Amino acid sequence: MDDAKKAVEAGVDGVDLVIGTSSFLREYSHGKSMAMIQKTALEVIEYLKGQNVEVRFSSEDSFRSDLVDILALYKAVDGAGVHRVGIADTVGGATPRMVYDLVRTLRGVVGCDIECHFHDDTGCSVANAHSALEAGATHVDTSVLGIGERNGITPLGAFMARMVVTAPEYTKSKYNLKELKALETLVADAVQINIPFNNPITGFCAFTHKAGIHAKAILANPSTYEILDPEIFGLSRYVSINSRITGWNAVRSRADQLGLAMTDDQVKEVTVKIKQMADIRPLAIDDTDSILRSFHLELQNA
Incomplete structure (x- = not known):
């Protein structure tokens, strides 16, 4: 009392x-x-x-x-x-x-x-x-990033991800979902923690696709391997071509973005080179772009 x-x-x-x-x-x-x-x-x-x-x-x-x-x-x-x-x-x-x-x-x-x-x-x-x-x-x-005693409580972002699927129109109209990334980054910086790589929506892997079978389908229709549309949250998907499990369809998409004309067989050949290099050391997007450009130049010279 x-x-x-x-x-x-x-x-x-x-x-x-x-x-x-x-x-x-x-x-x-x-x-x-x-x-x-x-x-x-x-x-x-x-x-x-x-x-x-x-x-x-x-x-x-x-x-x-x-x-x-x-x-x-x-x-x-x-x-x-x-x-x-x-x-x-x-x-x-x-x-x-x-x-x-x-x-x-x-x-x-x-x-x-x-x-x-x-x-x-x-x-x-x-x-x-x-x-x-x-x-x-x-x-x-809820709390931002689920921060609380021990393992914390229901995380706001992950709960929003669930609710966007369950009640999309209600959730999108009630909440400014495009502010989620900025909010979680603000709190993570304030308390000096990292946003987990696999955090729903805002983790850096959330909308990243690597495996060839995934990449091919995603490029044709994102809903094949995405239950959430990253654009709802002001984010974008990323089809990785930097790993040893890269598929040639993803490499084809990147070559087209760079304006490098190649046949399917040529794309498959350069994909093998990228996968081999990724087995040796980690690759950044600049590395794979360099491999693509160098291979395309060799084709032109030939």
Whole structure:
């Protein structure tokens, strides 16, 4: 109650009440019984409602809590008039099916909004967030690059990638997706970390294609190997011709970009040279361009 009063004095628009409800946290963290938790929660909620601020109540470690206990608690706080209840996978152990079942059950108990908070210790945070929305949740906690305790929480960018596929028109109209790259770069620089190479959307490999079979199809129709259109995010795809798995169709495309006229057989021949060189050392685009130009010059001289 003292904390709630201080928050109101500070002029906040809303107050978030959180307490651990699992047996682990009740025994080793705060030592309160479920009866005491409910009694205290209702007292604080009543005070806050009288102060005309928004109120959210969340259990912590929800998925290791007794289902009957937390449903009774949520029903009580919903009846007291909270604007939103929250569930939290505090240790990252929940699965999408567990999330769907709990949120769906909770949706039948409360009439207020439902917020979800998923940690990523087992790599399920994005899938869990998506399942929560399918089950009736209204809000999902995210952070830029998923930064948070331990492995962090649902990453904003990866969740946007999922939502662009699930609800494209809603997501593209609600969010300025072309700012995602700049936002993640800003945060990564501020906290001195690198954006992972395989990060959805903004990782440098996200829209890079190397394998010959991929490159051929991508050049004909990008949707063959891309579920996301990079242009939605203000980005572009890159068909690499710098590796030992380069395909000749990708090399053909680059030769055409450079204005180097060659037959298919000639492109295949220079592709072998590029692959052989890539086996010896890493190649940059300037290296492969030099190989292409040198080979084309040899053809002209011949």
